[in-house]
Structure formats: C-alpha cells, structure tokens
Amino acid sequence: MTSNVDHPSVAAPIATMPIWRQFYALMKPRVIQLIVFCALIGMVLAVPGVPSISELQLMGIACLGIWLVSGAAAAFNCVVESHIDAKMRRTSWRPTAKGELSNRQTLTFSALLCAAGSLLLYVWVNPLTMWLTFATFVGYAVIYTVVLKPLTPQNIVIGGASGAMPPVLGWAAMANGVGHEAFILFLIIFLWTPPHFWALALYRVEDYRKSGLPMLPVTHGSEFTRLQILLYTLILAAACLLPFMVGMSGWLYLFAAVVLSIGFTGYAVALMRHYSDALARKTFKFSLIHLSVLFAALLIDHYMV
Numbered sequence: 303m304t305s306n307v308d309h310p311s312v313a314a315p316i317a318t319m320p321i322w323r324q325f326y327a328l329m330k331p332r333v334i335q336l337i338v339f340c341a342l343i344g345m346v347l348a349v350p351g352v353p354s355i356s357e358l359q360l361m362g363i364a365c366l367g368i369w370l371v372s373g374a375a376a377a378f379n380c381v382v383e384s385h386i387d388a389k390m391r392r393t394s395w396r397p398t399a400k401g402e403l404s405n406r407q408t409l410t411f412s413a414l415l416c417a418a419g420s421l422l423l424y425v426w427v428n429p430l431t432m433w434l435t436f437a438t439f440v441g442y443a444v445i446y447t448v449v450l451k452p453l454t455p456q457n458i459v460i461g462g463a464s465g466a467m468p469p470v471l472g473w474a475a476m477a478n479g480v481g482h483e484a485f486i487l488f489l490i491i492f493l494w495t496p497p498h499f500w501a502l503a504l505y506r507v508e509d510y511r512k513s514g515l516p517m518l519p520v521t522h523g524s525e526f527t528r529l530q531i532l533l534y535t536l537i538l539a540a541a542c543l544l545p546f547m548v549g550m551s552g553w554l555y556l557f558a559a560v561v562l563s564i565g566f567t568g569y570a571v572a573l574m575r576h577y578s579d580a581l582a583r584k585t586f587k588f589s590l591i592h593l594s595v596l597f598a599a600l601l602i603d604h605y606m607v
Contacts, residue, residue: 324397325411328380329373336594337372337468338365340491343597344472344484347550347604357476363426364475368468370419371435377412378443381405383451390509423475431475438467452514455521462495486544491593493538497531497570498589504528505579505586524577531585532570539563542596551603558599562592 319327345361346353353361380387380398387399397403416439423432446461454460469487474480503510503517504527510517519527542559545551569585 319397321403324403325377327397328377328403328408328411329415330376330379333376334369334372336590338369339594340468340487340597341365341368341472341475343601344469344487345476346472346601347469347483347487348473348476348481352605360427360476363422364431364472367419367423367427367431368435368471368475370415370422371439372419374412374414374416374419375439375443377408377415378439379447381408381412382443382447386513386515389513390506392506392509427475428478430478431471434467434474434480435471438464438471441467452516455516455518457516458499458518459496462492465495466491483545483548483550486541486548486550489544490538490541490596493534493541494589494593497534497538497566498586498593500527500531501569501573501582501586501589504573504577504582528570528573528577532567532574535563535567535570539567545600551600552606554606555599555603559596562596566592 342361342365345364349357380396383393384396384398384405387393387396393399398405398408416436420432420436423435441464442461446457446464450457450461466488469491470480470484473484473487500518503519504524507517507519507524511520518530542563543556546553546556546559565588566585569581569588573581573585
C-alpha cells in the first residue's frame with residue numbers, strides 16, 4: 303500500500319530526534335498502520351464467527367510479522383529514494399534524506415526487520431503467508447521503487463498490486479490459503495490506490511517535477527490526471543459493491559460503500575470542474591477516510607450477517 307501521508311512536523315529539525323525515533327520514522331508508521339489494519343480485516347473475514355483465543359493469538363502474531371516486513375520495505379524505500387526525498391518538501395525531513403542515518407545503517411535495519419518478520423510468519427503462522435509477504439516486500443521495495451517509479455507514469459497503477467496485498471496476507475495467515483473473497487479485497491485496494499495517490503500528486507506536482515519522477519500530473523498534465531481520477535473512482539465504486547453481491551457482507555456494508563463511493567466520486571467530479579490545490583488535498587484526505595471506513599464497515603458487518 304503506497305499511501306503517502308504528509309508528515310505533521312516537517313519543519314522540526316530531525317537532529318533533535320533520538321536515533322530510535324529516526325529509525326522508527328523510516329518505517330512510515332502511519333502507512334503501516336493502514337497496511338496492518340487491512341491485513342487484520344482479511345484475517346477476521348477468513349474466520350467464520352467469533353475468533354477463538356488461539357485464533358486471536360495467531361492474528362496478533364501475523365499482524366506483528368506483517369508490520370515488521372512492511373516496515374523493512376518502507377526503510378528500504380527510504381534508502382533508494384534518499385536523493386529524491388531530499389528535493390521534495392514533503393519528504394525532506396526523513397533521516398536518510400538529511401543524512402542523519404547512513405545507507406548502511408538503514409539497509410541493516412531493513413534487513414533485520416525483514417528477517418525477524420519473515421521468521422515469525424514462517425514458524426508461527428505458515429510458510430504461505432511468509433512467502434506472500436516477502437513477495438510483497440520485493441514488489442514494493444524493488445519492482446515498484448527501483449524499476450517502475452522512475453520509469454513510467456503508470457508506476458502507481460502497476461506497483462499498486464503490492465500495496466493491495468495486505469488483505470490477501472491476512473486471509474492466508476488464518477486459512478493457509480487464498481479464497482476469492484481475498485481477491486475482491488485486493489481489487490478494491492488496487493483500484494483505490496491510483497485516485498488516492500494522484501490526488502496527492504496533483505497538489506505536490508512541483509515537488510515531483512523537481513525530483514524528476516514521471517508522475518502522471520508531470521507527464522500528462524492536471525486535466526488528464528483529474529480525468530483518470532474520476533474514471534478510477536467510478537470503477538472503484540462498482541468494485542466496492544462486490545462484497546455485498548457475493549454474500550461477504552450485508553446491508554450495513556452496502557450502505558457504507560454507497561455513501562463513501564458517492565463522496566469519493568463527488569470529490570473527483572469537483573476536481574474536474576474547478577481544480578484547486580486545497581480541493582486536491584481534501585480529496586486525498588477523503589480517500590484515506592474512504593478506505594478506512596469501508597473496511598471498518600466490512601468488519602462490523604461480518605458479525606451482523
């Protein structure tokens with residue numbers, strides 16, 4: 303999941319932060335919170351009824367393992383993009399961008415997190431979850447960050463596959479397999495990622511222009527990007543109906559999905575008609591609310607059906 307949340311204390315000098323906080327910041331904790339939450343939804347939906355004590359323990363271990371490997375991928379991303387982060391106001395605060403932490407320190411930290419998380423998942427969860435999580439690490443840290451992001455403006459679309467994996471990982475952790483329900487959750491996040499990220503790229507376009515990254519607003523302009531956001535929100539709205547259509551959820555989820563889809567599409571239409579950076583920022587923030595509330599409704603509805 304390639305969400306990018308603005309850091310609240312960009313102006314704060316990183317040198318004043320304890321070193322443990324610098325390492326923790328490299329893990330992009332806000333992003334990882336959403337990743338683990340979506341993985342947890344997959345875990346809960348894979349278990350019929352109320353989880354037993356042993357199943358709750360397994361969920362906790364799986365969440366920890368996924369959190370560690372996701373943090374490793376985020377730290378690796380900071381190493382690869384340190385020179386780009388230094389050029390962008392949104393990311394210039396990162397310890398790797400400021401030179402507070404060396405590449406060697408960060409890579410060692412990333413490797414330790416990945417090894418610890420993978421071991422945890424392999425031994426105490428199941429090998430399938432470990433391999434899927436490791437493949438997600440490679441997909442985000444290597445294929446997306448190293449190859450796709452600097453190569454094509456469709457980077458976030460193709461690379462979004464790794465960001466959409468958390469519910470699949472959660473499902474695999476509990477079922478030791480992957481059902482069609484997990485792929486529906488994957489599809490929702492996959493379609494949500496482009497409009498979410500492009501809304502951010504619209505109001506940060508100058509940052510991306512300076513960085514040299516071929517983001518869609520830089521290569522194809524604002525109007526084309528806004529059209530893509532609108533089209534994706536419409537397709538996403540249809541995908542959000544699938545859990546209800548296949549019997550994964552009931553009327554509570556359907557109500558939430560319809561309201562949230564109308565809200566997201568409404569923002570996309572407003573962006574098309576009257577663009578402003580402030581509106582793009584609001585669209586980006588609403589996209590975070592959209593996914594969080596949608597999956598929370600799915601969780602609550604699971605125990606009501």
